[in-house]
Amino acid sequence: MRIIDVHTHPVLFKQGRKPAEVRRLIAHGRRLGIVHMIALGDVLLYGAQPNEAQLRLMNDENARLAREHPDYFTAFVYLNPLLGERAVMTEAERCAARPGFRGIKLEIANNAAHPCMRHIAKAARTFNLVVLQHSWSTTNIKDRKHQSDPVDTALFARRHPDVKIIMAHLTGVGFRGVLEAKDLPNLWVDTSGGYPEEGLIEYAVEHLGPDRVLYGSDLPIRENSVTIGRILGANLPAATKQKLLYGNTARLLNLKLA
Amino acid sequence: MLIDTNVNLGPWPFAPLPELAAPQLAARLGTAGIRRALVSPLAAVFLPDPMPANAKLFAAIRRTPALLPVPVLNPALANWREQLDRCRAAAPIRAVKLFPNYHNYRLTARRLDDFMAAIARAGLRLIVNVRLEDERHRYFALKIKGVPVKDIARFLRRFPGQHVFLAGLYRPELKQLAADHKNFSADIAFCEWAETVKDLLTVMPARRLMLGTNTPLLSTRAQADKLRLAQLPARTKALIGTENARRFFNF
Numbered sequence: 001m002r003i004i005d006v007h008t009h010p011v012l013f014k015q016g017r018k019p020a021e022v023r024r025l026i027a028h029g030r031r032l033g034i035v036h037m038i039a040l041g042d043v044l045l046y047g048a049q050p051n052e053a054q055l056r057l058m059n060d061e062n063a064r065l066a067r068e069h070p071d072y073f074t075a076f077v078y079l080n081p082l083l084g085e086r087a088v089m090t091e092a093e094r095c096a097a098r099p100g101f102r103g104i105k106l107e108i109a110n111n112a113a114h115p116c117m118r119h120i121a122k123a124a125r126t127f128n129l130v131v132l133q134h135s136w137s138t139t140n141i142k143d144r145k146h147q148s149d150p151v152d153t154a155l156f157a158r159r160h161p162d163v164k165i166i167m168a169h170l171t172g173v174g175f176r177g178v179l180e181a182k183d184l185p186n187l188w189v190d191t192s193g194g195y196p197e198e199g200l201i202e203y204a205v206e207h208l209g210p211d212r213v214l215y216g217s218d219l220p221i222r223e224n225s226v227t228i229g230r231i232l233g234a235n236l237p238a239a240t241k242q243k244l245l246y247g248n249t250a251r252l253l254n255l256k257l258a
Numbered sequence: 259m260l261i262d263t264n265v266n267l268g269p270w271p272f273a274p275l276p277e278l279a280a281p282q283l284a285a286r287l288g289t290a291g292i293r294r295a296l297v298s299p300l301a302a303v304f305l306p307d308p309m310p311a312n313a314k315l316f317a318a319i320r321r322t323p324a325l326l327p328v329p330v331l332n333p334a335l336a337n338w339r340e341q342l343d344r345c346r347a348a349a350p351i352r353a354v355k356l357f358p359n360y361h362n363y364r365l366t367a368r369r370l371d372d373f374m375a376a377i378a379r380a381g382l383r384l385i386v387n388v389r390l391e392d393e394r395h396r397y398f399a400l401k402i403k404g405v406p407v408k409d410i411a412r413f414l415r416r417f418p419g420q421h422v423f424l425a426g427l428y429r430p431e432l433k434q435l436a437a438d439h440k441n442f443s444a445d446i447a448f449c450e451w452a453e454t455v456k457d458l459l460t461v462m463p464a465r466r467l468m469l470g471t472n473t474p475l476l477s478t479r480a481q482a483d484k485l486r487l488a489q490l491p492a493r494t495k496a497l498i499g500t501e502n503a504r505r506f507f508n509f
Contacts, residue, residue: 028453032487139398174395195392195448196480198473199274220452225487226480233290233479 001033001242003228004249004257007132007168007192007216008037010073011061013045016220022065026072032224036257038216038249039065040105040132041078048108048146050080052087059095066100074253076103076132079123081116088119089126096127102253103130103166112148112156121160130164130252136172136193150177157187164252166214169193170204178204181212188252190216191244196230201244210240214249259293260482261503263385264425264445264470267315267325268300272397275474280322287324287473290482294324295473296353296385296507302330303360303390309341316348326507328353328385333373334363342376352507353383353423359405360390365413374417383507386410388426389448391475407431414439423506425470429458436461443506445470446498447481455488455498464497468506 010025011017029037041062046054059077066075077095079088095101104124110116112133124131133156138149148156150173157165165187167173171194173180178200181187189204191213204213217227231244250257267283269275278286287295297319302311312329319325329345331338331354345351354377358365365386377384389404396402404426414422414435422442427435429449435442444462447470451457458467471481485499503509 028489031489137395140394140396171392171395194395195450196477197273197392197395198475198477199276203274221450223450223452223454223484225483226450226454229480229483229487230477232483233477 001232001245003032003034003215003245004036004038004255005029005034005217005219005224006038006166006214006249007190008039008219009042009221010037010039010065010219011042012220014042017061022069026069029072029224032228034224036071036255037073037219038103038253039073039075041076043078043105043107049082050078050109052083052091055080055091056094059091063095063098063100067098070100071258073100074255075101076105077101077129078105078107079120080109081106081114081120082109084116085119085122088123092123092127092129096129101129102255103132106131106133108134108146110146111144111152113152117156117159121163124160124163130166132166132168132190135167135169135177137174137176150180154180154184154187157181157184161186164188166190168216169218170200170213171195171197175200175203178207182207188212188214188248190214191227191231192216192218192222196226201231201234202236205236205240205244210243211248213244214252215245260291260469260485260499261509262287262292262295262471262473263423263468263503263507264447265295265297265325265473266300266390266475267297267318268311270300270475271304272391272400273475278474280319280325283474284322284324286478290471290478291486292469292471292478292482294326294509296328296503297325298328298330298355303357307335307337308332309344312341312345313348320349327351328355330355330357332356332361333370334361334367338373339376342380346380351382352509353385355385355387355425357387358409359402365405365409370413374420378420383423384420385423385425386413388424388431390426390472392448404428404431407434410435411439414441417441421506423468426472429454432458433461442466443468443502446484447472447476450484453489454484455490459490459494464494465502467498468502469499
């Protein structure tokens with residue numbers, strides 16, 4: 001099966017940025033059937049609250065990947081909503097003007113229910129970008145100020161129904177997260193994050209349908225063979241698996257891959 | 259052919275998992291290339307005495323030769339010797355398993371001295387289950403954490419002559435223990451990073467790693483693929499996937 005991985009960090013804490021490392025990653029991905037990766041950036045390099053200069057550095061690194069390997073990497077621009085409208089729009093515009101950027105990546109600068117998220121929605125609309133929001137159930141990990149519970153990501157989607165949003169980390173948001181996303185047609189869920197808990201993929205497809213679940217790994221924090229095997233081993237029709245692994249992301253991001 | 263060192267049978271109340279009978283479990287494992295598995299009873303985790311769950315396990319897998327029983331013992335109970343004797347009488351067993359975090363005792367407990375001596379005399383291997391699930395996703399009212407690494411380290415130091423099998427270590431935990439201790443082997447069920455096994459081999463020799471899937475709580479196919487698709491010499495994969503378990507558990 002052809003596979004697009006919608007959730008990767010090819011460079012993390014500066015590891016993986018050398019040309020040989022990038023070539024090795026591409027070879028590794030291709031060996032497993034991954035024909036394209038969405039690079040979300042080295043998002044933890046400067047902590048939870050990167051400033052404008054730090055964001056530019058990280059986004060330039062991501063842009064380099066997409067520029068040097070346009071057939072293999074699509075980039076998302078990493079933003080800090082708390083920096084305000086001017087900073088958000090400036091950096092989004094700077095990156096959207098470059099080839100290979102299709103989305104916005106949000107990490108743990110703030111909770112997705114924070115009012116500052118309206119700047120992100122404006123940038124997404126203005127530059128036609130999909131938003132990928134880090135999400136995790138705060139039932140056990142707490143820190144709701146920075147972590148976005150699926151309730152919060154769903155609220156963001158509900159407030160901005162014209163913005164396409166990916167709730168990251170199916171395993172992290174769990175069964176409850178699937179149900180939060182269920183009635184929101186502008187909200188997709190990626191399968192990254194956590195160990196391959198049995199039954200969750202099938203549950204997501206049962207409730208969200210076969211078109212709103214996207215394969216993602218969270219590489220290098222997770223292993224592609226595991227995250228792919230979780231879908232291939234799920235009790236689903238082959239056509240549905242192909243949608244999860246490839247078709248849904250290609251359509252959402254309008255990727256025209258050879 | 260793969261051997262899975264970390265499989266459970268029975269109900270789990272916190273996820274809508276399929277209820278598999280023993281032949282179905284063996285068939286599921288078989289689709290991932292696993293031909294033999296060490297199986298423990300999940301129900302033993304929550305029962306005040308693990309023996310009814312062990313008895314059910316022995317009966318359930320008696321006619322499924324691919325599944326080898328690993329009963330769960332609770333050395334915090336007064337009757338642990340009776341538990342051990344009854345399990346040995348019920349079926350040929352190669353190992354017993356402990357769940358210290360679910361059974362409310364610590365690996366540092368003094369009472370484990372006698373227990374470990376009895377296990378050694380019986381010629382059995384000991385499996386310590388460190389965790390069954392990612393603590394971040396457990397049921398909200400369940401406050402059970404993984405077995406503390408510092409307790410495991412003290413345990414390994416206290417019984418240097420016994421080689422223990424640790425199931426369910428996180429990758430950083432395994433690396434931490436591997437730096438100071440050689441008297442343990444471990445499964446890879448809760449270790450994950452890009453190229454997991456290659457990464458683990460930087461701190462732990464292949465002869466001390468074994469395939470464990472934590473079926474049915476985690477996806478069997480995904481967990482088996484962690485090893486099956488690893489870019490490693492065939493010999494290394496054979497050790498981790500089959501031969502270490504065969505040797506260690508004396509198949």
